[in-house]
Amino acid sequence: MRLSAAFAKGRSSWIREGWALWALIVASVLIIYGSFILVGAPPGQTSLDLIRGSLGSAARITGTLREVTPLLIAGAAVFLALKAGLFNIGVEGQFTVGGLAAAVVALRIPGPPGVVLAIAAGMLAGGLLALPAAAIKAYRGGHEVITTIMLNNVAGLITTALVAGPLKAPDSQSPETATVSAASYLPDILHVGAIEVSSGLLIGTLVAAGLWIWLKRGVGGYELRAVGANPIAARFAGIDVRRVILRAMTWSGAIGGLAGSVQVLGFQHYFNPDLSSGYGFDALGVALIGGSTPLGLFPSATLFGILNKGGTTIQVIDQVPKGITYVVLGMLMVIAAAIRFRKVAFVN
Amino acid sequence: MSMLPIAKSLALGTIAWSAPLVLAAMGGFTSERSGIINIALEGKMLTAACAGFVCSMVWSNPYLPVLAAIGSATLLSLLHWLLTQKYRLDHVVSGMAINAIAAGGTNYLNNRFVSIGTSQIQVLPMTALWAIAYSLPFCLFLYSRYTRGGLRLFAVGNDPDKSRLLGVQPQRVRLLGLVATGVFTGLAGALLFTSAGQFTEGMTAGKGFIALAALIIGGWRPLHALAACLAFGFFQAVQLQLQGTKLAGADIPAQVFTSLPYIITVVALAGFLGKSKAPAGLGRL
Numbered sequence: 001m002r003l004s005a006a007f008a009k010g011r012s013s014w015i016r017e018g019w020a021l022w023a024l025i026v027a028s029v030l031i032i033y034g035s036f037i038l039v040g041a042p043p044g045q046t047s048l049d050l051i052r053g054s055l056g057s058a059a060r061i062t063g064t065l066r067e068v069t070p071l072l073i074a075g076a077a078v079f080l081a082l083k084a085g086l087f088n089i090g091v092e093g094q095f096t097v098g099g100l101a102a103a104v105v106a107l108r109i110p111g112p113p114g115v116v117l118a119i120a121a122g123m124l125a126g127g128l129l130a131l132p133a134a135a136i137k138a139y140r141g142g143h144e145v146i147t148t149i150m151l152n153n154v155a156g157l158i159t160t161a162l163v164a165g166p167l168k169a170p171d172s173q174s175p176e177t178a179t180v181s182a183a184s185y186l187p188d189i190l191h192v193g194a195i196e197v198s199s200g201l202l203i204g205t206l207v208a209a210g211l212w213i214w215l216k217r218g219v220g221g222y223e224l225r226a227v228g229a230n231p232i233a234a235r236f237a238g239i240d241v242r243r244v245i246l247r248a249m250t251w252s253g254a255i256g257g258l259a260g261s262v263q264v265l266g267f268q269h270y271f272n273p274d275l276s277s278g279y280g281f282d283a284l285g286v287a288l289i290g291g292s293t294p295l296g297l298f299p300s301a302t303l304f305g306i307l308n309k310g311g312t313t314i315q316v317i318d319q320v321p322k323g324i325t326y327v328v329l330g331m332l333m334v335i336a337a338a339i340r341f342r343k344v345a346f347v348n
Numbered sequence: 349m350s351m352l353p354i355a356k357s358l359a360l361g362t363i364a365w366s367a368p369l370v371l372a373a374m375g376g377f378t379s380e381r382s383g384i385i386n387i388a389l390e391g392k393m394l395t396a397a398c399a400g401f402v403c404s405m406v407w408s409n410p411y412l413p414v415l416a417a418i419g420s421a422t423l424l425s426l427l428h429w430l431l432t433q434k435y436r437l438d439h440v441v442s443g444m445a446i447n448a449i450a451a452g453g454t455n456y457l458n459n460r461f462v463s464i465g466t467s468q469i470q471v472l473p474m475t476a477l478w479a480i481a482y483s484l485p486f487c488l489f490l491y492s493r494y495t496r497g498g499l500r501l502f503a504v505g506n507d508p509d510k511s512r513l514l515g516v517q518p519q520r521v522r523l524l525g526l527v528a529t530g531v532f533t534g535l536a537g538a539l540l541f542t543s544a545g546q547f548t549e550g551m552t553a554g555k556g557f558i559a560l561a562a563l564i565i566g567g568w569r570p571l572h573a574l575a576a577c578l579a580f581g582f583f584q585a586v587q588l589q590l591q592g593t594k595l596a597g598a599d600i601p602a603q604v605f606t607s608l609p610y611i612i613t614v615v616a617l618a619g620f621l622g623k624s625k626a627p628a629g630l631g632r633l
Contacts, residue, residue, distance in 0.1 A: 020435065024435070087438075089444070132618070136618045142619070143385075143617070143626070145385070145387060145440050146560070146613070147613075147617055149557050150613045150614050150617075153554055157610075158607060160603055161602075165601060281444070281448065284441075321458075321459035321460060323453065323454070323458075323459070324456050325452065326452025327448070327452035328452075329448050330445040330449035331445070331449070333441060334435075337437045337438060337442075337445075338437060
């Protein structure tokens with residue numbers, strides 16, 4: 001054990017006793033409810049409206065599932081990197097370039113082959129955007145958080161320049177690509193009553209489930225977890241740590257790009273700079289709250305989907321600004337991380 | 349067109365653009381040198397600008413809004429300290445959470461408590477804030493080199509374990525470092541709403557991250573970071589100057605210039621711009 005850990009353990013026993021965690025949770029709830037009351041919205045009613053607005057009818061559930069899909073895939077992207085001990089803050093940028101690449105390919109090649117190629121292009125673009133961060137982390141030791149933040153900004157600016165210039169739809173006033181033809185839409189796979197389930201959600205489910213199996217059974221998955229748990233021990237076990245980091249980050253970027261291409265092909269059908277509207281950042285919360293297995297991504301993506309969809313409702317009905325959902329998100333991230341810390345330090 | 353007015357407007361543009369970057373970068377300096385990764389500079393600036401502007405609508409006094417800006421950013425900084433040092437959260441998670449809370453919280457305040465088309469607000473003169481911004485790196489340089497507190501800051505950031513053995517308490521030093529971060533990012537936020545005369549959502553527009561980039565390119569050294577901030581501000585001023593004009597016959601989109609700081613940072617992190625040494629204990633307990 002590192003000396004610092006021994007010291008900190010002795011001193012911060014108040015954390016171990018658990019009430020500090022409760023203090024965090026109670027403070028968060030008080031702040032949220034307080035902010036409801038401050039704008040004259042009764043907290044109980046507002047919470048109900050949030051649930052009703054996201055799950056209250058078939059149309060609303062369809063809308064919530066539309067939110068869940070990108071969150072699930074982008075969450076899987078963050079999760080993969082996280083398991084290797086890397087923070088991929090760059091999913092926002094990978095989502096954006098993936099979406100643009102998919103839109104461009106789908107516009108050139110309509111129909112099902114185009115869809116497959118568009119998804120491949122989106123993943124390639126996302127992976128390529130993550131590659132510098134991956135290589136710098138693996139071979140130069142530069143912190144992946146900083147590089148991915150910088151690449152996010154580059155991705156946002158360059159895609160904006162592209163859709164304002166050469167890739168702009170000729171008949172459009174705003175910076176956006178043309179709409180892809182209906183033959184390139186991702187089809188709905190299921191209609192439960194009036195609830196529409198897009199094949200995008202199926203893709204997300206397959207990604208998360210595939211990740212679960214691969215991490216559990218695959219050799220690569222084992223190596224990745226070993227590197228994430230302890231890179232030095234992994235190196236002595238004969239694992240090529242650099243290669244694992246390079247691959248984990250690049251594939252994480254590719255899945256981020258996949259999320260963007262599904263968003264374009266499945267839901268929005270064209271690209272504009274607002275495509276992501278923060279899914280890449282929400283994804284970090286999804287992955288953190290998901291816990292230690294990819295299966296946890298399903299409930300946490302659903303939770304975030306409900307917050308996103310219901311947040312719009314309470315803005316309209318209760319005049320609570322939508323920003324409050326980001327405050328909730330931030331607090332959930334903190335609480336989830338605080339719980340996980342307790343696990344790491346005191347269960348092992 | 350003669351060259352003199354262009355040079356003058358470039359210089360002024362650089363000073364105006366770089367000032368908030370310098371303040372935020374110095375906020376990043378005191379935090380990261382004490383070993384705390386701080387990607388929440390953006391959120392702290394944004395919150396400060398919002399709190400400052402809301403207060404300037406309530407009180408017609410030039411000083412109180414600046415105090416409110418500093419206070420709100422310091423509050424978030426203290427939250428960062430509590431989460432990273434007491435709850436021992438990962439610094440990146442804490443930073444992301446604070447950015448999310450800041451973005452959401454300012455949206456909330458702006459939508460419900462900022463009335464559109466407000467009257468003129470009373471503000472401090474820009475030159476006063478600029479003077480603080482541009483003298484700060486020199487003060488911090490001298491402080492970190494020649495004073496006990498400054499040396500302790502570096503010691504804790506480089507090796508918290510050894511500092512402990514020498515009787516320096518890392519958590520206390522970091523508390524002071526983060527309070528300084530709050531004050532400096534608060535001033536940066538004050539500068540933003542002062543120069544704009546209003547608050548708009550997301551008005552920091554990535555300045556917190558550019559400041560972090562400047563800090564990294566400057567090798568976590570105050571004077572080098574100042575130089576990097578001035579360079580970034582100069583890029584921006586050139587871009588504003590060139591807007592609408594063609595360069596070598598081609599229409600270069602503004603975004604190409606705007607993305608330069610970020611690209612340069614990635615190149616610097618790849619180690620192509622000489623070896624820049626991060627504080628060795630960055631992110632450790």
